[in-house]
Amino acid sequence: MKIVMVTGASSGIGAEFVRQLDQSFSRIDEIWMIARNAKKMEEIAATLQNKARIIGLDLEKKEQRKELEILLETESPEICMLVNCAGFGLMGDFEQLDIEEQLNMVELNCKALTAVTYMAIPYMVRNGRMIQLASAAAFVPQAHFTVYAATKSYVLSFSRALQEELIPKEIFVTAVCPGPVDTPFFDRAETNGHTLALKKHFTVSPEQVVRDALIASKRRKTVAVCSFPMKLFRILCKVVPHSWILEIVENYDKG
Ligand SMILES: NC(=O)c1ccc[n+]([C@@H]2O[C@H](COP(=O)([O-])OP(=O)(O)OC[C@H]3O[C@@H](n4cnc5c(N)ncnc54)[C@H](OP(=O)(O)O)[C@@H]3O)[C@@H](O)[C@H]2O)c1
Numbered sequence: 001m002k003i004v005m006v007t008g009a010s011s012g013i014g015a016e017f018v019r020q021l022d023q024s025f026s027r028i029d030e031i032w033m034i035a036r037n038a039k040k041m042e043e044i045a046a047t048l049q050n051k052a053r054i055i056g057l058d059l060e061k062k063e064q065r066k067e068l069e070i071l072l073e074t075e076s077p078e079i080c081m082l083v084n085c086a087g088f089g090l091m092g093d094f095e096q097l098d099i100e101e102q103l104n105m106v107e108l109n110c111k112a113l114t115a116v117t118y119m120a121i122p123y124m125v126r127n128g129r130m131i132q133l134a135s136a137a138a139f140v141p142q143a144h145f146t147v148y149a150a151t152k153s154y155v156l157s158f159s160r161a162l163q164e165e166l167i168p169k170e171i172f173v174t175a176v177c178p179g180p181v182d183t184p185f186f187d188r189a190e191t192n193g194h195t196l197a198l199k200k201h202f203t204v205s206p207e208q209v210v211r212d213a214l215i216a217s218k219r220r221k222t223v224a225v226c227s228f229p230m231k232l233f234r235i236l237c238k239v240v241p242h243s244w245i246l247e248i249v250e251n252y253d254k255g
Pocket of ligand 1: 007008009010011012013014034035036037038057058059060061085086087088089108133134135136177178179180181182183184185186
């Protein structure tokens, strides 16, 4: 059975990946959609041309990740593409945000992504592709988005190194690094903080992010930076000392 597997498939970028992959993969047997909200995934699945398998799991929970591992062992599918999109962010000061919620963010954005990647590799086909949702927040530390930016730096670093290891298996990994994307992400992220006003000017649609990511993945690019302003931002983060960027952003935010 040939499949594509998408985590975070119930909303935003993950749901858009499901829709665009449904259009571009005609010779697969199933799209595996993973997230907690099964009802939302069923609504999306009803609009697809491929058969979808709805897998309602809380990936923050180790025992529920185990259920996915068992499902993979039972079905032994051939995975043509894995997209790791499940993730969330929290804005606000580290010491004022709830510690358990911040640890859950590390659990989902880093540990679950790593675990799902690990369990998928044995089933990936030659020329199979992996897409890992990092963020432009991975390029430089971000005060008031402290833990989130750190989790995304992890995803970027992990994906780039993993690509080197997977070359002999002909599996290709792309870390996707968009700036702000117009999705429900901010409903939760902004509960205790706010997005920099400047950042809002660079918001792009999930359709554009997914289109760019799939082109980059097809071209076997290790890093996909969506939109021209974020490409400039990445260059800036390579040449300007990070302490300067942190200070400038902090002053801009206060002013
Ligand atoms: N939006 C942005 O500005 C932006 C920018 C750069 C990177 N990103 C990254 O892109 C990815 C997708 O974000 P989005 O913008 O599409 O946000 P979103 O619309 O809020 O989608 C997040 C997805 O993650 C799933 N999820 C959350 N907690 C989960 C859990 N415990 N177990 C399983 N699934 C869970 C959600 O499904 P359920 O609630 O149904 O579980 C949902 O499908 C994230 O990794 C995010 O960090 C977003």
